[in-house]
Amino acid sequence: AGLRDLKAVQDDIRTWQEKVARPIAASPPGTPSPEAAGRVADGKKDFDRLRVAMAAQQDRLRDDRTRARDDLASTMRLRNWVFATIAILIVVLAGIVFEALRRGITAPLEQLGSDARTIADGDFGHPITPTGPADLRRLGGEIEFMRRRLVRELDFSEESRLRLDAQSADLKRSNAELEQFAYVASHDLQEPLRKVSSFTQLLQRRYGGQLDDRADQYIDFAVDGANRMQTLINDLLDFSRVGRVHHAHQSVDLGAVMKRTLSALSVSIEESGAVITCDELPTLVADPTQMSMLWQNLIGNAVKFRRPGEAPAIHVSAEQDGSLWRFAVTDNGIGIDPEYAEQVFVIFQRLHTKDTYKGSGIGLAMCKKIVEFHGGTIFVDPAYTDGTRIAFTLAIEPPATGIASTEPAQARTDA
Missing domain, CATH: 1.20.5 (Single alpha-helices involved in coiled-coils or other helix-helix interfaces)
Structure with missing residues (x-):
């Protein structure tokens, strides 16, 4: 339009x-x-x-x-x-x-x-129910699996704790029995043993030479057996007391302890003609009684296990390594075969007969117990072959321990 x-x-x-x-x-x-x-x-x-x-x-x-x-x-x-x-x-x-x-x-x-x-x-018993998308359900399932495993681990830990408590109670009971045994050994056994030793020695003095040779030999066996039994009981008592009775930690001058040890061993040192040298020893926090026992056993063994016809030459070294002190007692004695390097620290393990070298086989076991009680380790140095070198460590301050037992305090009368 x-x-x-x-x-x-x-x-x-x-x-x-x-x-x-x-x-x-x-x-x-x-x-x-x-x-x-x-x-x-x-x-x-x-x-x-x-x-x-x-x-x-x-x-x-x-x-x-x-x-x-x-x-x-x-x-x-x-x-x-x-x-x-x-x-x-x-x-x-x-x-x-x-x-x-x-x-x-x-x-x-x-x-x-x-x-x-x-x-x-x-x-931990609260369950997790997976909800939401697939990824969240998978995540929830993983967390629930972790929770169940944690519950199992906790149940196992609780069971282990209960077993440990039971074992701890058994250990306390065993320690109490050990203390009772130590008390009995130091009182009830010592007195009869002293009587046996005394009367056999009286027999030896009064009737020695009046009987036949076989009777004199039997009396000698009885006297020697009684003396060795008394020595063994005393050594056992000393071994059982380590870390149980002697635990008075204080500042200890190891040099002074060494001087007292050499004075106590002066007779055997003089008889063997041993020459003992020593580095400057430190002052540590330790039990003075146990330190005396440690040095006395180590120096005594070095003097005892000497080579025939050769004077012992013993050197004690000390070197600080961080929070530890490393010590070594080196001698020119008969030495220890490497295959017996661990065995010598086991109680009653002897490498020689009692007729060849006297002793109860407790000395190095006691040294090991003392060193470990003070937070260290002890071993035979396999690299040294001109004799024996016993090396050990001691902490500047020993670790805290839960062992604090004492001898039974009840009054007893000797038999």
């Missing part, structure tokens, strides 16, 4: 121009004519017709513009509704996603964390 109106207007304009405008424009100026007046009259009709066509076109354009405005407004309203609907859908979807995450991930994680905190607070 718009194109038809435009074509009609263009046709009316063209007709008016051909009939009126161009002929008038082509007439010479200043020469009006009756024909020109007639064309003007006809041109007015054509121009009116043109005006009517243009007015119709304007009306139609206004109607089209109004419809276009209405269509645009309707389209904008539709667009706004669409955008609003999309925004609402986005908000709803976001809420749904958030709630789904909360229920599917956040809530299971919070529950898992709560269960883990409950277990961490000591309630």
Whole structure:
């Protein structure tokens, strides 16, 4: 319709121009004519017709513009509704996603964390129920497996603790029995043994040489056996007291202890012609009685197990190594085979017969017990082959121990 109106207007304009405008424009100026007046009259009709066509076109354009405005407004309203609907859908979807995450991930994680905190607070029997997505269920399952294993380990530890308590009670009872045995050995056994030793010695003095050789030999056996039994009992008592009776730790000058030891062994040192040299010894926190026993056994063994026809040469060395002191007693004696390096520290383990070297086989076992009681170790140095080297360590301050027993205090009378 718009194109038809435009074509009609263009046709009316063209007709008016051909009939009126161009002929008038082509007439010479200043020469009006009756024909020109007639064309003007006809041109007015054509121009009116043109005006009517243009007015119709304007009306139609206004109607089209109004419809276009209405269509645009309707389209904008539709667009706004669409955008609003999309925004609402986005908000709803976001809420749904958030709630789904909360229920599917956040809530299971919070529950898992709560269960883990409950277990961490000591309630190891609290179960963990895996929930949520597959990954969270797998994680919950792993934690539940760990909890069950921890419960098993705790049950085993509790069972071990109960067994350890029972063993500790047995050990206390055994220690009490050992203390009672030590008391009996030091009182009830010593007196009969002294009587046996005394009367056999009286027999030896009074009837020695009056009986036959066989009787004299029997008396000698009895006297020697009684003396060795008394020595063995005393050594056993000393061994049992290590770490049980003597535990008065104090500052001890090992140099002074060594001087007292050499004085106590002066007879055997003088008889053997032993030459003893010593490095400067430190002052440690230790039990003075046990230190005397340690030096006396080590120096006494070095003097005793000498080579025939050769004077003992003994050297005591000392060197600090951090929180430990390393000592060594080196001699030129008969030595110890490497295969017996561990055996010599076992109680009653002798490498020689009692006729060859006197002793009870307790000395080095007692040294080992004393050294370990003071936080050290003792061993035979296998690298030294010109005799024997007993090396050991002592802590500057011995470790704390729970051993604190004493001899029974009840009054007893000797038999």
